[in-house]
Amino acid sequence: xxxxxxxxxxxxxxxxxxxxxxxxxxxxxxxxxxxxxxxxxxxxxxxxxxxxxxxxxxxxxxxxxxxxxxxxxxxxxxxxxxxxxxxxxxxxxxxxxxxxxxxxxxxxxxxxxxxxxxxxxxxxxxxxxxxxxxxxxxxxxxxxxxxxxxxxxxxxxxxxxxxxxxxxxxxxxxxxxxxxxxxxxxxxxxxxxxxxxxxxxxxxxxxxxxxxxxxxxxxxx
Ligand code: AP5
Ligand code: MG
Numbered sequence: 001x002x003x004x005x006x007x008x009x010x011x012x013x014x015x016x017x018x019x020x021x022x023x024x025x026x027x028x029x030x031x032x033x034x035x036x037x038x039x040x041x042x043x044x045x046x047x048x049x050x051x052x053x054x055x056x057x058x059x060x061x062x063x064x065x066x067x068x069x070x071x072x073x074x075x076x077x078x079x080x081x082x083x084x085x086x087x088x089x090x091x092x093x094x095x096x097x098x099x100x101x102x103x104x105x106x107x108x109x110x111x112x113x114x115x116x117x118x119x120x121x122x123x124x125x126x127x128x129x130x131x132x133x134x135x136x137x138x139x140x141x142x143x144x145x146x147x148x149x150x151x152x153x154x155x156x157x158x159x160x161x162x163x164x165x166x167x168x169x170x171x172x173x174x175x176x177x178x179x180x181x182x183x184x185x186x187x188x189x190x191x192x193x194x195x196x197x198x199x200x201x202x203x204x205x206x207x208x209x210x211x212x213x214x215x216x217x218x219x220x221x
Pocket of ligand 2: 014016031033
């Protein structure tokens, strides 16, 4: 059982890396942002509730978010462990997660903090395209799809996230530094933090993360 959190600013590559690393280590990838976007696409009550917050670039209230992620965590396919991407995002969420896992006799093993400069974050977000069906992430400059507008994996339609407009990106960055960055100290104090340089190619960053993890995994077993 190996439970990992990926933390990092918007555009740091949490989603891209979580999906690569989850595949390599046979873990379940749980992305709170993807769950909200799926709910929005399906027009559910959860999606409608989340929409007003997401389009402003602010956090969805904890009571909505925590319940949604906990439901995913208790699903049976996560017996090898999970990668949490985009959750927790503030101290109350981190504390709720710790106590929920504790009640199940589980814990977070490692927290991967992906570090990228602000100029690079802004560049990445302005070129991001996503698949409406399977959420695969592309970048118009760095990793374009084979056919413009179409997902390589499932043929789904690609779209740009409405919260990737420049003014919302700035708000999301402000929210990250004010509310989420303090989690880095929280996990450093617990001895769980791995700081990974997030610039370089996607494959390079994946290699850095995977090579930092197994030794740590053996150490925590
Ligand atoms: P969420 O979906 O989590 O967005 P985010 O944290 O802003 O992060 P992003 O998804 O924008 O970036 P990423 O780090 O995943 O980067 P990616 O891999 O896509 O949250 C959205 C909203 O939902 C929030 O604002 C909030 O409202 C709500 N929400 C979600 N979770 C919540 C929570 N826990 N509590 C409350 N509210 C919550 O990569 C970005 C781009 O860069 C892509 O184009 C990619 O191809 C490219 N790229 C990736 N790696 C590289 C590389 N190495 N080199 C060059 N380009 C790269
Ligand atoms: Mg993401």
